[in-house]
Amino acid sequence: MAVRKAVIPAAGLGTRVLPATKAVPKELLPLADTPTIQYIVEEAAASGIEQITFVTSRTKRALEDHFDAAPELRAALEAKGADARLAAIDRAETLASYSFVRQRRPLGLGHAVLCAQANVGDETFGVLLGDDLVDNDADPCLKQLIRVHERYGGCVLAVMRVPHNDVSRYGVVSLGEQVEPGVHRVTDLVEKPAVDEAPSDLIVIGRYVLTPNIFAALEQTPPGAGGEIQLTDALRALIHAGTRVFACEFRGRRYDTGDPVGLLTTSIAFALKRPDLAPGVIAYLKTLRLD
Ligand code: UTP
Numbered sequence: 001m002a003v004r005k006a007v008i009p010a011a012g013l014g015t016r017v018l019p020a021t022k023a024v025p026k027e028l029l030p031l032a033d034t035p036t037i038q039y040i041v042e043e044a045a046a047s048g049i050e051q052i053t054f055v056t057s058r059t060k061r062a063l064e065d066h067f068d069a070a071p072e073l074r075a076a077l078e079a080k081g082a083d084a085r086l087a088a089i090d091r092a093e094t095l096a097s098y099s100f101v102r103q104r105r106p107l108g109l110g111h112a113v114l115c116a117q118a119n120v121g122d123e124t125f126g127v128l129l130g131d132d133l134v135d136n137d138a139d140p141c142l143k144q145l146i147r148v149h150e151r152y153g154g155c156v157l158a159v160m161r162v163p164h165n166d167v168s169r170y171g172v173v174s175l176g177e178q179v180e181p182g183v184h185r186v187t188d189l190v191e192k193p194a195v196d197e198a199p200s201d202l203i204v205i206g207r208y209v210l211t212p213n214i215f216a217a218l219e220q221t222p223p224g225a226g227g228e229i230q231l232t233d234a235l236r237a238l239i240h241a242g243t244r245v246f247a248c249e250f251r252g253r254r255y256d257t258g259d260p261v262g263l264l265t266t267s268i269a270f271a272l273k274r275p276d277l278a279p280g281v282i283a284y285l286k287t288l289r290l291d
Contacts, residue, residue: 108228129206
């Protein structure tokens with residue numbers, strides 16, 4: 001069955017970007033004029049996803065508004081003949097069908113995914129985390145993972161190589177057999193290992209294809225690191241129970257927008273891709289004396 005549903009967990013507290021995220025959802029912080037979450041939804045839609053469930057929380061109501069109709073704004077833009085802006089606001093509304101579920105307490109990423117169970121049902125689904133942007137318009141990251149699932153079944157994790165000394169900040173995979181170039185079976189996962197204990201230099205980023213048995217595993221998963229219910233722990237349980245899990249070294253450049261430097265540098269990188277914005281940004285950058 002085609003993968004047509006995705007879950008976007010967006011109920012985290014966003015503490016690394018405080019005070020911006022005290023009242024504004026982290027996912028709505030913009031890269032130039034476009035909220036990060038919109039890039040994520042664009043990637044999902046371009047990967048064939050038709051139904052998106054956002055997992056939100058009390059302070060994230062504005063996310064619903066961003067993907068809803070905005071009749072007053074439409075009327076004002078129509079009256080002004082501002083067609084490009086009109087198209088930009090219509091786009092968010094029409095990329096997919098949306099539903100929103102609440103995670104009442106921030107009990108962890110695994111728990112957030114579990115909150116979407118009723119919407120996903122018994123289907124394989126995608127998960128996209130808003131902090132990770134992968135730039136590859138020609139072949140979106142989630143689509144690459146879905147192709148791996150279509151070929152081999154099971155769950156698929158997007159992984160990328162990092163310098164060995166950086167591994168302890170991430171979830172790291174232990175690799176089994178290679179099933180094709182860039183795609184391996186995963187034999188284990190380790191969350192934030194010490195540098196000398198890391199089983200590889202391949203870290204898990206925020207794109208997954210998950211089979212629906214992940215929900216039963218999450219229900220059985222006790223709080224782990226940081227007292228949170230970790231998706232990694234449920235995936236390990238699936239691996240040990242025999243579910244096939246694959247690591248896919250995706251093609252594309254990954255940007256981490258979860259902290260202030262990442263947000264700012266990604267904003268510059270994405271503005272430089274835009275013909276309408278790039279000249280102004282380049283002109284400013286050229287004025288900087290950085291040495
Ligand atoms: P992070 O821990 O990286 O993000 O969670 P955060 O909590 O938003 O940010 P910091 O670390 O405090 O700055 C990874 C993803 O999981 C979601 C987050 O929204 C983010 O997309 N998440 C995390 C939830 O939806 N619920 C949770 O309880 C925890």
